[in-house]
Amino acid sequence: MTETVNGPTGSSRKAGARKGLSLQRVYTTEGVHPYDAVTWERRDVVQTNWKTGEHVFEQRGVEFPDFWSVNASTIVTTKYFRGAVGTPEREQSLRQLLDRVVLTYTQAGRDHGYFTTEADAEVFEHELTHMLLHQVFSFNSPVWFNVGTSSPQQVSACFILAVDDSMDSILNWYREEGLIFKGGSGAGLNLSRIRSSKELLRSSGGTASGPVSFMRGADASAGTIKSGGATRRAAKMVVLDVDHPDIAEFVATKAREEDKIRVLRDAGYDMDLGGADITSVQYQNANNSIRVNDEFMRAVEDGTEFGLRGRMTGEVIETVDARSLWNDIAEAAWACADPGIQYDGTINDWHTSPEAGRITASNPCSEYMHLDNSSCNLASLNLLKFLKDDGSFDTETFVKAVEFIITAMDISICFADFPTEAIGDTTRAYRQLGIGFANLGALLMASGLAYDSDGGRALAGAITSLMTGTSFRRSAELAGVVGPYDGFAQNASAHERVMRKHQAANDEIRTLHSMDIAVHREAAKQWADNLKIGEKNGWRNSQASVLAPTGTIGFMMDCDTTGIEPDFSLVKFKKLVGGGSMQIVNQTIPAALKKLGYAGETIEAIVEYIAENGHVVDAPGLKTEHYEVFDTAMGQRSIKPMGHVHMMAACQPFLSGAISKTVNLPESASVEEIKDVYFQGWKLGLKALAVYRDNCKVGQPLSDGKEAKSSGDTKVEVKEVIVEKPIRRKMPRSRQAITTSFAVGGAKGYMTSGALEDGSLGEIFLKLGKQGSTLAGMMDAFSIAISISLQYGVPLETFVQKFTNMKFEPAGLTDDPDVRMSQSIMDYTFRRLALDYLDFEARSALGIHSAEERQRYLDTGSHQPTISDGTTAAELISDDVVARERSDREGEARGDDSAVARERSDREDEVRGDAGAKPAPATAHTSAELMEAITGAAVDSPLCMTCGTKMRPAGSCHVCEGCGSTSGCS
Structure with a gap:
């Protein structure tokens, strides 16, 4: 812990006695710079377009510590190094990046009176450098982008705006959002001050437009700025109070x-996120949330009427x-994941x-x-760095780390720039900070605790309490050095009341294990010290903590899990030096097994089983009561929605702000389940909650009721098939067939498809390697059922709609360049059949394209293959080419390498006419490239707009594991 030395107040250093912080070393040794205590190495960072093989980024000889992963160094080099590549101004070492930030913070601390002596300033510099160097924590992305550069010194990632019921204010809203989007950040605001469409205008007596109409203009503005140069969609939040008269219209907008x-x-338009035609629909650049109050929630509980107010x-x-x-509200969220819920009563009851x-x-x-017109800068701790070798949590070091981080975050407000004057004024007056953490899921697993368990929740709650209690205690100490926040005097009693609410919540934590007992004991001490010092000094910050998504910075810290999230899956892909990747089991798993008491040989067997199967069910030697420790967000044993x-x-009572998290539900979830999740969020004291039902966004198969509406042709086709007496077309005795070998998630198999006389699909046979007799019988029965249905005239398109995106194990990477990622063998089977038997237009309507067509879209803006005279390339492919391809596929199934090679070449050359072109070998792909999902398919997460990789959830946003890009959160 640090000491406070009292003296005269001053915002800059002065001669003579003064007050400041006296700092002690935690990680570092006097006389030894942190850089000198690690081994450095040079690396080449090269990013390649997986479709073309073209280098999209290249910087060779960058310098990083030898313990940083290739993925972390790649993301930092591409995202955070400043200066044009190839120029002397370009940063080329992590040392330069850390110095640019840390030295700026340290000098600002000197200038504004935070340190007692120069020695204290050196301790601050070295400790901050060590923690960043060793991935103990990270600032949010704007710090790495801007601090120490010629750009405005923006340090905040989070902004809240305000809009009033006047045209000037509404137009200013558009302008201010544009400025924030231009800088790569996002903003939110509440539109409830704007009068409803059911109220009259005072000036003319006409009817007002209402907030939803003005949302259209803001959405178009955000989309325009994005298309003008941003690499990700604009990030914005739009909130409307539940008692606004236009609430019903707001609820239905996105659905x-x-x-x-x-x-x-x-109809064939490209409606993917970032697609060419998505701008033809509205409200796609914002998250929508309903601000519900306690009066409304009690009316829901009691089944009574509720009033909408002018x-x-x-x-x-x-x-x-x-x-x-x-x-x-629940039906809309079921249909499209919007709106989310914000609980107004809880939010304002904890308002300082x-x-x-x-x-x-x-x-x-x-x-x-x-507050409106304010901002918050964020930083997140890597919790796994505080897990000691003996399995305990290092509370002492954690407390000291939080002290340094909060001090640095507060210093940043002293020199920071802001996008608007109003935001700058409010932020400097209330000094909102957002310390948080990442790797909670990994910490719990390594500690042998299930995410969805009383023990897991007790430890998470105790750590969050300790973090915030320490943060406010340090804030109270800073108030004694450089003064409380400007707005403290008028809010002193309210601030102290909230501090006592946090302390009371800490007293209610039910500890279960020695680990959380020790953390909880220290948290109680920090809250007591906080109140004692705060009663004397006040507090420097009106807010201290939030739980952010930690997307890109999570990768910078080599975290296995982001924010409050559990582990996403048990198997990951690790980038290798020099390119390529390898599949590895999460390194947390062996530690967890050791913690649970398993011997070395058993651990090896379990890890090998997980590597092959991706889950722990039936793993040799693993006790069933330990399965829950290895439950993940997705996969065979996924955590139930209420577990999230x-x-x-468990964590919310110990946070100044809220938690960025989306509760994922299976596709089969009902509207009633979503209502229950939202209702329990209110009952349990959350501040905000969002849900996502699997496949509810674009790309999911249409229901039967909507299928008949898709086009007139489809109606006719169905009527032709559905007659009073179905007629079966028999397969010819001798028919054309394609045999395809495949591997999905490591499971190998063969598929043979046979054609009717007109060339359409008439039968399939599926065989899986290393299968038991029961599975073999099921696959045979399935094949027969599909084959008979095809012969009776059920269109292949129907099966493709119903079976693509079906999820079950095995799932994952395939060896097919056209179908790189599959969610199950059924998903792969019908994507492959669509590519083999459906024409281009039919496939495009289903969002299924070959690798060539996806690349062509990137190059030309269209999937459609064309020749210079306008003739489609498909029309020029002769029957002998098709026959050769089918023959080659049969050769591939027999292991004929020459046929495989010829097929790969021919498939590239048929459309382009490029006889010499060869696709990049699969072994050259990075992990990001291997994880690329099929464009146009129904996906749970959007595809990265930078590199095309399927992103994964990070809080209520999404993050790309390949390049570190996010869908809006820093």
Whole structure:
């Protein structure tokens, strides 16, 4: 712990006695610079377009510590190194990046009176450098982008704006959002001050437009700025109070647009995220949330009426059935994942500065919630760095690390720039900070604790309490050095009240193990010291902590898990020096097995089983009661939705802000389940909650009811097939067939497909390697059922719609260049059949394209193959080419390498006419390239707009494991 030396107040260093922090070393040794205590090595960072083999980024000889992963060094080099590549100004070493940031912070600390002596400033510099160098924590991305450069010194990632009921304010909203988007950040705001479409204009007596109409303009503005140069979609949050008269229209906006997207997709338009035609629909650049109050939630609970209030008078102008509106909210979230929920009563009950105004909105990811026209800078701790060799949590070092980090974050506000004057004024007056953590899921697993367990929640809650208690205690100490935040005096009683609420919540933690008992004991001490010092000094910061997604910075710290999330899967792909990748079992798993008491040989056997199967079910020697320790967000044993909600509830009472997290539900989830998740979020005291039902976004198969509406041709085709007496077309005795060998997630098999006389598909046979008699019989029965259905006239398109995106193990990477990623053998089978037997237009309507067609889209903006005279390339492919390809596929199944090679070459050359072109060998792909999902398919996460890789959830955003890009959170 540090000491406070008292003296005269001053914002800059002065001669003579003064007050400042006296700092002690934790990680470093006096006289030894942190850089001199590690081994450095030079690496080449080269990123390649997996489709073309073209280098899209290249910087050779960059310098990193030898213990940094290739993935971490690649992301830092491509994202955070400043200066044009190839120029002397370009950063080429992690030392330069860390010095640029740390030295700026240290000098600002000197200038603003944070240190007692120069020696204290050196301790601060060395300790901060060591923690960043050793991946103990990281600042948010804007710090790495901007600090120490010629750019504005923006350090905040989270912004909240404000808009009033006037045209000037609305137009200013568009402008301010544009400035924030231009800088690569996101913002949120509440539109509830704008009068509804059911109210009159004072000037003319006409009817007002309402907030939803103005959302269209803001959405178009965000989309334009994105297309003007940003590498990711604009990130924004739009909030509307539940008692606004236009609430029903707001609830339905994105669900209606999602219906449009499906219709346009089925008509052949490119409606993928970032697609050429997605701009034809509205509201796609924002997350929408309903701000519900306790009055409404009690009305839902009791089944009573609820009043909608006019914006100008506050009087009830309409009543609605609360449960009916609640059902509409859940139905919309079921259909398209929007709107999310923000719980106004809980949010404002924990507000430290209510005299300055209510909290009405949040940032785009919902973790930052504070005053209008304000911002928050973030930093996150890597929790796994505090797990000691003996399995205990290093509370002492954790406390000291938090002290240094909070001090640095507060210093940054002293020199930071802000996108608007109003945001700058509010942030400097209230000094909102957002310390958080990553790798919770990995820490729990390594400690032998299930994520969805009382023990897991107890440890998570205790750590969060310790982090925030220490942060506010340090904030109180800083108030004694450089003064409390400007708005503290008028909010002193409210701030102290919230501190006591946190302390009371800490007293209610039910500890179960020695690990969380020790953490909880230290947390209680920190809260007591915080109140004692705060009563004397006040506090330097109105807010201290949030739980952010930690997307890109999580990769910078080599974290296995992000934010509050559990592990995503048990098997990952690791980048190798020099290119390529290898599949590895998460390194947390052996530590967890050792913690659970397993012997070395058993651990090896279990790890080998996980590597082959991707899950722990039936792993040799693993006790069934330990399965839950290895439950993950996705896969064979996925954590139930309420498991995520309960973990959030365990941490929320110890956070100044909220938690960025989306609760994932299976595709089969009902509207009732979503209502329950949202309702339990209120009951459990969360501040915000979002849900995502698997495959609810574009790309999911259409229901039967909507299928008939997709086109007139489809109607005719169905009527022709569905007759009173079905007629079966028999297969010819001698027929053309294609045999394809495949591997899905490591499981190998063969598929033989036979054609009817007209060349359409008439039968399939599926055989899997190393299968038991039961599975063999099931696959034979399935093949017979599909074959008979095809012969009776059921269109192949119907099967493709129904079976693509079906999820079960084995799943994952395939050896097929056209279908790189598959969610199951069924998913792969029908994608391959679509590519082999459906024409281009039919496949495009289903969002299925070959590797060539996807590359052509990147090059030309169209999947459609064309020749210079306008004739499609498909029309020029002769029957002998098709026959040769089918023959080659049979050769591939027999292991004929020459046929395989010829097929690969021919498939590239048929359309391009390029006889010499060869695709890059599969072994050259990086992990990001291997994980690339099929464009146009129904996916749980969007495809990265930078490198094309399927992203994975990180809080309520998404992050790319390949290049570190995020869908809006830093």
